[in-house]
Amino acid sequence: MNESTFKRTQEIIMYIADYYEQLEKRQVYPNVEPGYLRPLIPDSAPQEPESFEDVFKDVERIIMPGVTHWQSPYFFAYFPTASSFPALLADILCGGIGCIGFSWAASPACTELETVMMDWLGKMINLPEAFLAGKNGEGGGVIQGSASEATLVSLLAARTKTIRRVRSENPELTEADIMNRLMAYASDQAHSSVERAGLIGGVKIKNIPSDDKFAVCGSALEKVLQEDRAAGLIPFFFCATLGTTPCCSFDNLLELGPICNKENIWMHIDAAYAGSAFVCPEFRHLLNGVEFADSFNFNPHKWLLVNFDCSAMWVKKRSDLTNAFKLDPLYLQHCHQDSGLVTDYRHWQIPLGRRFRSLKMWFVFRMYGVKGLQEYIRKHVKLSHEFEKLVLQDKRFEICAEVILGLVCFRLKGSNELNEALLKSINDAKKIHLVPCHLREKFVLRFAICSRTVDSDHIHVAWKHISTLATELLKAQQQQQ
């Protein structure tokens, strides 16, 4: 790296520092229409090298006008995506080292730091010992790219395990016979990635009706299992959700877990968003029942200040994963692999290659400390209750689901059309950004506390804005009548 490269890096860093400082002045959602970018840049790559300055000035001219600013304190859509400086620093280091850690030998530090960081994180949320690698554990953690991949990997492991078990009990059945009778389950509130995992794995998947709290309880699962067993199907996988995407509801693990254990059903827990909250003792009870699960996953890249991608997944028996995926060509073998001491993470995931992502966890956990992470979670939860209170004070509105963590589901009392119109006027104004959901037949607005820098003032500004737009909308509607 020569001096000019060093200066360029400084420029980028200063640009990002400035971006964050000025972020709340930028419009959170862009004005561009589909296809805006292509006319702004050449049809093909340049033959000759261009200067950094030429490339860099195009960032503000071409890229920024089309960015949805997820880190803006006025971004309340989807769920948060993490951004912190410790993670950014670690990611620079990860890019600099540029190693690929698919096996222990491919870069021992990359594998070993990951195993230990997953133990640290497991202990932070008080996961049962069975999920930790420790020194001689049968379980352990792995960083996946996304919760979708964690769900898929666990479904595939469950599929392989079940096929082997059923075949050993019924040698006359072919693999295809069994595949055809396998049945997976998840809440009707589960994320679309669960249905997608079933689609990819070529197995049927069925929604279990959630109750009036949008949670799956034991009796609902049992009812479906009975019907399906009677129809000759083989239930093999249940994906429980802690913190559903529509309204952050929690399936009843303490009822569901024992049923799954008794019925030989792999229980996977998807806590993609909510999982980070379990670092706070006061929210840990929401995870009770995890002891019944075979695999558990949440995304520090959502709400624990570790930049994307970092989806934390634990299994009780690592051999369940490696049995499902292990293929060993010579060019990937190394002399330590059968020692029982090493982990080759390529057998735990869909891709082969993997970056040194545990550096981000290490930097974030140490530079924030557990207390810093807890404070961060608590601030967000406090802000969501603050917003909830504002909504409740306005008789025109209703809260649509219990506010437990950082998500508030609300709507105008009235028709779905009215609420669709309200959301449209909010998102057209582009002062704040929200997305909707359906809760049963109701069209609902989701207000998710997202940004690292959001504070009480932003919440009040957002609410005042929503309330004003609602007034205008209701007035316009009255005039039409």
Added chain:
Amino acid sequence: MNESTFKRTQEIIMYIADYYEQLEKRQVYPNVEPGYLRPLIPDSAPQEPESFEDVFKDVERIIMPGVTHWQSPYFFAYFPTASSFPALLADILCGGIGCIGFSWAASPACTELETVMMDWLGKMINLPEAFLAGKNGEGGGVIQGSASEATLVSLLAARTKTIRRVRSENPELTEADIMNRLMAYASDQAHSSVERAGLIGGVKIKNIPSDDKFAVCGSALEKVLQEDRAAGLIPFFFCATLGTTPCCSFDNLLELGPICNKENIWMHIDAAYAGSAFVCPEFRHLLNGVEFADSFNFNPHKWLLVNFDCSAMWVKKRSDLTNAFKLDPLYLQHCHQDSGLVTDYRHWQIPLGRRFRSLKMWFVFRMYGVKGLQEYIRKHVKLSHEFEKLVLQDKRFEICAEVILGLVCFRLKGSNELNEALLKSINDAKKIHLVPCHLREKFVLRFAICSRTVDSDHIHVAWKHISTLATELLKAQQQQQ
């Protein structure tokens, strides 16, 4: 970002700059034994925040002793993994913006730059127009995390497409009947990720015998297809490899393509390593026949200076992917999605979330220019031929496969045990790092040109080292006899 954060970033950047400058003095492969890291760090995360300085000084103390230095000019193992400063700069920007681009609306710039960069890259390697998105194309490109995912995604798309076609022709067949008869194919030299894709997708996959150049030719595929059709199976997917992992051989696309087209078999091309070379006109002929393919993939994160992860995949019909994967919950819908103008990349891939990875392509393509990228490829190919020449001059050694790009497969004339011993003595010395492969019954050493900074001197040092170790080994063996 306050001043101290800014200083920390500078420290990291200076550390990386220094790392690269001193890299050839570091031992390429670490001395550590499995389990080295855990005793060096605490059992659990700290409660209180630690200073950056405390974390940072542990990088050299704890991490570096366990790193396999993929960017070292003495690293000749596996295949290269890209590392360049333009990509590093872009990745910092990507982390700073911190957006998640699963749909157009989630960050229009993230989606649109990707589509245009994939067109740029497609044009650089002279891909047929049908693979480009252009303004109204039916095809287009997407960044996947790895070649494994690209293979899996194409196999799944082919599976869905075939099941629908067969069912429409034979409404009496169930999906399970068809699944059970589906048959996928790849070379016996194909990467293990192809077999894994079959495993995940729940379909049978068969190896096609390669010829004496380790390539699959048309007649070999035809023979297997005939047998399988006669047995009532449904061939639906063939994965051709350009640049196999063991020896960088090339399947015969011009023979295989027309067969696949005629037989309604999806042809996917995996050119993970070799694909980057097609930016040079003199290597482009190796891609002839791509016009018959349904999907094509290579990894700029291997050999085109775009840091991991960036696996470039194109399809001729994007609807084939979206038909296989599309699920549309309300919280992910947006008002432009059915306009036909926008791309929602979440339907093109396994995960939902995705980083702003096209920034890396944009920075690298512009700051190197096409000519700079060509020079880089040519330098590597020249160095591999230089190594080949050194091997050929030594009558004790043989070259085991034609050297076409940056990989040289070689061995001592003699037994596999002898060559296993040679590899062991090379990797035990840790001066350079290699991995082996099997070519038929032969144990072979792979010498891959990997580092961005490797030059002729390193090649000569490496060869002299190998040659000396061979002399010692042969001498020791003679004394034993």
